[in-house]
Amino acid sequence: MILIDGKKAAAELRAELKEEVAELKSKHNKVPGLTVILIGDLTPSQIYVRNKEKSANEVGLKSEVIKYADSVEEKTVLEKIQELNSDETVSGILVQLPLPKHIDKQKVIEAIDPSKDVDGFHPMNVGNLSSGYESSIPCTPLGCYLLIKKFESNLNGKKAVVVGRSNLNGKPMTQLLLKENCTVTITHSKTKDLKAECLEADIIVAAVGIPELVRGDWVKKDAIVIDVGINKTDKGIVGDVHFEEVSKNAKALTPVPGGVGPMTIACLLKNTIDCFKRSQI
Numbered sequence: 139m140i141l142i143d144g145k146k147a148a149a150e151l152r153a154e155l156k157e158e159v160a161e162l163k164s165k166h167n168k169v170p171g172l173t174v175i176l177i178g179d180l181t182p183s184q185i186y187v188r189n190k191e192k193s194a195n196e197v198g199l200k201s202e203v204i205k206y207a208d209s210v211e212e213k214t215v216l217e218k219i220q221e222l223n224s225d226e227t228v229s230g231i232l233v234q235l236p237l238p239k240h241i242d243k244q245k246v247i248e249a250i251d252p253s254k255d256v257d258g259f260h261p262m263n264v265g266n267l268s269s270g271y272e273s274s275i276p277c278t279p280l281g282c283y284l285l286i287k288k289f290e291s292n293l294n295g296k297k298a299v300v301v302g303r304s305n306l307n308g309k310p311m312t313q314l315l316l317k318e319n320c321t322v323t324i325t326h327s328k329t330k331d332l333k334a335e336c337l338e339a340d341i342i343v344a345a346v347g348i349p350e351l352v353r354g355d356w357v358k359k360d361a362i363v364i365d366v367g368i369n370k371t372d373k374g375i376v377g378d379v380h381f382e383e384v385s386k387n388a389k390a391l392t393p394v395p396g397g398v399g400p401m402t403i404a405c406l407l408k409n410t411i412d413c414f415k416r417s418q419i
């Protein structure tokens with residue numbers, strides 16, 4: 139079994155992006171800018187935002203974090219987004235989720251100019267992705283896609299099973315695999331026989347949020363298995379895939395941690411640079 143090393147792949151991607159930023163700087167005399175809005179003091183969100191800022195600085199992006207208290211009014215956030223939409227130094231805007239209950243998540247997502255939507259959550263980007271047009275692609279599925287492609291470049295006709303149908307992961311993942319000519323099955327909590335579906339797959343992407351749901355005898359020999367899950371358990375952080383069991387069958391598998399996670403942040407930087415490049419055409 140080959141371990142798909144997301145940490146290494148993310149470091150390689152960041153190195154490429156750093157070079158690209160330097161080239162863009164010499165060509166345009168400016169660098170792409172990422173602005174993150176962080177609302178409240180949830181510890182995981184603070185950690186994610188700190189890591190995003192650190193990685194953005196590492197590749198040479200201009201990065202800014204705007205912080206609001208939990209009690210901030212929705213109107214204040216929407217006005218700030220409008221201001222950032224018209225700020226030429228801002229290439230990408232990300233509002234860290236989850237939001238406090240009194241703020242309408244969809245309203246916030248739709249307020250972001252689709253051309254600066256580095257999370258790829260705006261309906262315009264969702265539609266463009268499903269229509270096969272150029273768009274921002276949600277960072278985690280984009281990271282999974284790049285890991286799969288790095289391991290196997292030709293996915294024509296492969297049978298892929300995506301476990302989970304969230305807007306964040308499962309649905310965009312399905313679109314990316316379809317674009318690569320995979321035959322894709324998307325599964326969810328009402329799927330009748332998940333094990334039987336998985337046993338058909340050349341590629342499994344698990345994005346569920348249930349610790350070690352995908353077992354060793356669910357995976358056929360030579361399958362590529364991508365584990366998106368991050369679950370806190372008594373034995374530490376585990377994925378949605380039973381690593382020990384599945385590693386005995388799969389051809390390749392991502393670890394948790396050190397698999398998809400590091401690629402997610404690297405893809406946010408990639409999306410910011412891509413938004414900048416599209417804005418310069």
Ligand code: NAP
Nearest residue numbers: 278302303304307326327345346347366367368398399402
């Ligand atoms: P989510 O929004 O809660 O969606 C979970 C999906 O799994 C739903 O579509 C649900 O089906 C499906 N599901 C639940 N139980 C199932 C079962 N028994 N069999 C098959 N499908 C089942 O979760 P998410 O936001 O996509 O996140 C999934 C996991 O990825 C979590 O562990 C999260 O922490 C992790 N994550 C990791 C990263 C990263 O960077 N590595 C980024 C984001 C999320 P229904 O639609 O029928 O309810």
